[in-house]
Amino acid sequence: xxxxxxxxxxxxxxxxxxxxxxxxxxxxxxxxxxxxxxxxxxxxxxxxxxxxxxxxxxxxxxxxxxxxxxxxxxxxxxxxxxxxxxxxxxxxxxxxxxxxxxxxxxxxxxxxxxxxxxxxxxxxxxxxxxxxxxxxxxxxxxxxxxxxxxxxxxxxxxxxxxxxxxxxxxxxxxxxxxxxxxxxxxxxxxxxxxxxxxxxxxxxxxxxxxxxxxxxxxxxxxxxxxxxxxxxxxxxxxxxxxxxxxxxxxxxxxxxxxxxxxxxxxxxxxxxxxxxxxxxxxxxxxxxxxxxxxxxxxxxxxxxxxxxxxxxxxxxxxxxxxxxxxxxxxxxxxxxxxxxxxxxxxxxxxxxxxxxxxxxxxxxxxxxxxxxxxxxxxxxxxxxxxxxxxxxxxxxxxxxxxxxxxxxxxxxxxxxxxxxxxxxxxxxxxxxxxxxxxxxxxxxxxxxxxxxxxxxxxxxxxxxxxxxxxxxxxxx
Amino acid sequence: xxxxxxxxxxxxxxxxxxxxxxxxxxxxxxxxxxxxxxxxxxxxxxxxxxxxxxxxxxxxxxxxxxxxxxxxxxxxxxxxxxxxxxxxxxxxxxxxxxxxxxxxxxxxxxxxxxxxxxxxxxxxxxxxxxxxxxxxxxxxxxxxxxxxxxxxxxxxxxxxxxxxxxxxxxxxxxxxxxxxxxxxxxxxxxxxxxxxxxxxxxxx
Numbered sequence: 001x002x003x004x005x006x007x008x009x010x011x012x013x014x015x016x017x018x019x020x021x022x023x024x025x026x027x028x029x030x031x032x033x034x035x036x037x038x039x040x041x042x043x044x045x046x047x048x049x050x051x052x053x054x055x056x057x058x059x060x061x062x063x064x065x066x067x068x069x070x071x072x073x074x075x076x077x078x079x080x081x082x083x084x085x086x087x088x089x090x091x092x093x094x095x096x097x098x099x100x101x102x103x104x105x106x107x108x109x110x111x112x113x114x115x116x117x118x119x120x121x122x123x124x125x126x127x128x129x130x131x132x133x134x135x136x137x138x139x140x141x142x143x144x145x146x147x148x149x150x151x152x153x154x155x156x157x158x159x160x161x162x163x164x165x166x167x168x169x170x171x172x173x174x175x176x177x178x179x180x181x182x183x184x185x186x187x188x189x190x191x192x193x194x195x196x197x198x199x200x201x202x203x204x205x206x207x208x209x210x211x212x213x214x215x216x217x218x219x220x221x222x223x224x225x226x227x228x229x230x231x232x233x234x235x236x237x238x239x240x241x242x243x244x245x246x247x248x249x250x251x252x253x254x255x256x257x258x259x260x261x262x263x264x265x266x267x268x269x270x271x272x273x274x275x276x277x278x279x280x281x282x283x284x285x286x287x288x289x290x291x292x293x294x295x296x297x298x299x300x301x302x303x304x305x306x307x308x309x310x311x312x313x314x315x316x317x318x319x320x321x322x323x324x325x326x327x328x329x330x331x332x333x334x335x336x337x338x339x340x341x342x343x344x345x346x347x348x349x350x351x352x353x354x355x356x357x358x359x360x361x362x363x364x365x366x367x368x369x370x371x372x373x374x375x376x377x378x379x380x381x382x383x384x385x386x387x388x389x390x391x392x393x394x395x396x397x398x399x400x401x402x403x404x405x406x407x408x409x410x411x412x413x414x415x416x417x418x419x420x421x422x423x424x425x426x427x428x429x430x431x432x433x434x435x436x437x438x439x440x441x442x443x444x445x446x447x448x449x450x451x452x453x454x455x456x457x458x459x460x461x462x463x464x465x466x467x468x469x470x471x472x473x474x475x476x
Numbered sequence: 477x478x479x480x481x482x483x484x485x486x487x488x489x490x491x492x493x494x495x496x497x498x499x500x501x502x503x504x505x506x507x508x509x510x511x512x513x514x515x516x517x518x519x520x521x522x523x524x525x526x527x528x529x530x531x532x533x534x535x536x537x538x539x540x541x542x543x544x545x546x547x548x549x550x551x552x553x554x555x556x557x558x559x560x561x562x563x564x565x566x567x568x569x570x571x572x573x574x575x576x577x578x579x580x581x582x583x584x585x586x587x588x589x590x591x592x593x594x595x596x597x598x599x600x601x602x603x604x605x606x607x608x609x610x611x612x613x614x615x616x617x618x619x620x621x622x623x624x625x626x627x628x629x630x631x632x633x634x635x636x637x638x639x640x641x642x643x644x645x646x647x648x649x650x651x652x653x654x655x656x657x658x659x660x661x662x663x664x665x666x667x668x669x670x671x672x673x674x675x676x677x678x679x680x
Contacts, residue, residue: 014667017660018653023635026653028664031672038553040509049647058672066507080507087509124670131552131576147554147580148511149646157650159657163633165575195494196546196572229549231575252674260669295494295549316493316544323492413551415503434498434550436521 004270006167007236008202011142011267015125017159024161030124032154033110034061034097036088037415038129042152043091054158056096060119061088063102064109065415069378069405073102081416095155108381108407111135111349115219116383118248122237122264127154132349132431133232134225138218139245140237140267142202145226165231166276168198169269171207174283179465181359182217183351183429183448185209186224187289189281191299199229201277204269209283210235215244216355223350224431227296236268290336290461291433291446293324298433302451302463306334327435328443329423336461339445343426344375344456345438346449347405348412351429352380354387356449360429361393363453366470369401370459376403376418378410402456414439427455478585479643483566484612485539488529489603495543496550497577501559514555515562540611542599543570548577557584567613569620571596582636583646587615589630598626615641 005013017026032055039061046052053059066081067073076082085102092099100106106113111132114120122140127133129151136143150160172185190197203225205218213221218235225233242261245251252260287301298321300306306325309332312318325332330339346352346360357379369375377397379385385407388394394404411418412430420426420442429452430437433444447455450464505517522528529535541560547570548556557580560568566586571593573581581588591599602622603609613620615637621627638644650657668674 014670015664018656020653023649026650026657028657028660030670037506041511041554044509044511051647060672078507084507084509118675119672121670121672121674124672129552129554131550145552145576147552147557147576147583149554149583150579153647153650156647157657158661159650159653161635161646161650195549196574199546199572199575226550226576229546229574250673250675252668256668256675260674263667263669295496316491319491320493413498413503415506432496432498432550434496436502437498440502440521 004273006269006273006275007140007204007234007267008142008167011123011125012164014123024163026159027125027162029127029154029158029160030058031114031119031126032059033114033126033128033133034059034151035065035110035130036063036084037065038148039091039151040084040087041148042155043095045152046095046155051156053095053097053155058158059097059155061092061097062100062107062110062113063088065409065413067102067408068416069408069410069418071406073406105382108383109349109352109409111223112352112380112384115139116248116381118245118251121245121251122241123267127160131226132223134230135219135223135349137222137225137232137234138215139241140234140264142232142234144232166201167204168201168230168277169204169206169275171280172205172209172283173207173280174209176209176212176283176286177465179450179467180286180288181448181450182213182220184286184289186221187291187296187299187446188286190224190228190296191289192281193228193279195227195295195297196229198225201230203228203230203233205233205235207280211238214355215240216353219353220350224296227431237264288448288451288464290451292328292330292336293321294327294433294435296431296433296446298324300336302336302461304336306330306332306336308332337463338460340425340460341373341427341445341455342424343420344373344452345378345411345426345428345430346376346452347378347380347410348430349380349409350431351449352378352384354384356429357384357388357393358391360449360453361396362469363450363464363467364400364402364457365396367400367457369456372459373456375401375456376405376411378405379407381407411438413437427452427461477583477643477645480566480585480587480615480640482612482614482616483539484610486535486537486608486610487540487542487599487603488535488538489600490529490541490543491600493544494546494549497548497553497556498550500548500556501553506553506555511558512562514559515564518559518563534607537564539564539566540613541565541568542596542603543568544596545571545593547573549574552576554580557581557586561586569596569599582639585640585643587613587640589613589620591628591630595628602626
């Protein structure tokens with residue numbers, strides 16, 4: 001009898017090309033996602049070495065990081081960004097890689113379009129020159145971010161030498177309280193284990209609260225695995241996964257579909273399989289979260305306060321907290337609900353999918369954005385944007401005073417013109433609150449889409465569990 | 477890739493935990509398509525503070541950086557490794573590094589040494605207090621010493637060590653397995669349920 005195996009081990013073992021003794025395993029890569037920022041030097045490396053792209057059919061490119069999100073964005077004013085995008089176009093043409101360019105109906109954030117087009121599937125290995133590649137693990141894939149040298153390596157060989165990571169199962173058990181979302185789950189996890197709490201590990205998220213999440217929610221959780229230091233995050237594929245994937249453009253069809261589902265069903269972790277580490281969190285302990293500092297582990301409940309420096313466990317932490325509070329211009333002990341904000345950003349590969357926009361629109365419907373707040377919604381892809389517009393969500397946002405933008409990474413990292421001004425404070429559904437992340441001197445608080453929407457209306461953070469929903473049903 | 481054998485150099489201490497790659501090289505410098513020229517943007521925002529270590533003349537020319545826990549966390553941008561290398565750093569010593577940064581550093585000839593927290597603290601303190609404090613790092617012997625009583629062995633993955641010692645090109649190493657790769661790929665392509673374009677419909 002073969003030993004019980006984890007989801008990760010099954011995917012890993014089915015992709016090992018070679019295991020040369022004292023070297024890392026050579027892992028086959030099923031899908032390589034490419035964007036403009038981390039690929040130019042990789043393609044240039046291929047050219048210099050006279051190499052080709054081994055499997056253009058396993059490679060897909062889009063533009064997301066640099067592109068403006070304003071309506072007229074075909075001409076990009078920033079010459080350096082324009083050159084980078086032009087370089088991607090030339091590289092894709094020269095090497096035969098499909099590109100979903102700025103005017104394609106399939107353009108969007110790379111981690112939104114991979115799953116929504118059905119390119120990302122259970123059991124695959126997926127890489128991208130972007131740390132949030134962990135997102136695709138929500139489908140039961142082993143998906144991880146790589147650097148540009150590795151991008152070149154995958155382009156040339158469709159493989160990567162990889163040391164085998166450790167396994168870490170995090171189980172969230174019980175029913176999530178109303179108003180508590182996938183974003184709060186993952187922020188609560190990072191708050192507990194820290195930003196290096198899962199370094200060297202692949203996390204498998206399990207437990208009834210995870211299984212009850214939609215695919216969009218699972219993507220939010222897996223997306224931020226990297227913020228806990230993890231190599232990847234994964235969730236076993238189940239009926240929710242199959243129902244979500246069925247009928248998508250690149251999903252198998254007909255008899256192939258049934259055969260594929262039968263294969264995917266085998267992926268779940270076997271009973272009794274051993275993990276290197278385990279952690280269980282009761283769902284009932286999770287509340288709507290707001291980060292107060294300059295890394296995603298610096299997190300509090302919305303009903304809580306900015307911590308006192310005396311609460312820091314080590315001297316190094318105390319110094320880091322002091323520095324973070326100075327940067328964030330916050331005083332220890334301040335109630336989170338008293339923190340006023342200037343900007344709201346709903347978007348990013350963490351929270352820009354249709355379900356995120358529906359949740360935010362439900363909070364916004366019938367309300368007005370606070371007079372001191374500038375708020376924007378940036379859908380994750382053209383398909384999400386079109387779907388939202390069919391459902392009338394854009395109207396709800398616009399009528400409330402939100403800007404409704406074109407798809408891209410936008411203010412998550414501010415590589416395009418969407419940035420915070422120095423000193424501005426933002427409630428953001430993105431994934432990183434590092435110093436200067438959304439613009440030099442900008443102050444980022446990470447929250448769920450519902451919490452961001454409520455903050456936009458109130459001009460400060462507020463507990464969405466006590467929100468006054470003015471319209472029961474969001475119009476379709 | 478430049479080989480790493482043995483290095484004796486001044487040391488720059490950076491006593492901060494969780495230094496993320498957004499700080500090492502901010503996003504506005506990621507729009508360039510070149511692999512070189514990032515050194516002048518290293519720690520760009522932090523350098524605006526005259527008191528920042530990189531602005532301190534006593535650390536000028538340091539090729540060894542000593543940092544606190546979880547150095548290089550966050551974004552996968554290899555530009556962080558390019559910026560460190562371009563500025564002149566060849567070795568970073570810390571109690572722990574983020575995974576992707578670890579990989580990126582190795583591919584650019586930067587040696588990352590993981591040492592226990594107490595030893596790193598000793599190095600941080602000595603570098604901050606001693607004028608021209610320098611260390612000798614030998615990858616051939618897996619040792620670090622300062623000639624003034626600090627001496628230790630360090631552990632490193634043997635494959636990573638070999639690549640750094642010899643300056644090996646990863647792609648070249650992988651292509652030694654070309655026959656196995658061809659064989660694997662032929663079988664693997666039959667597994668359509670893990671192929672990206674399994675059910676490809678007409679292009680939108």
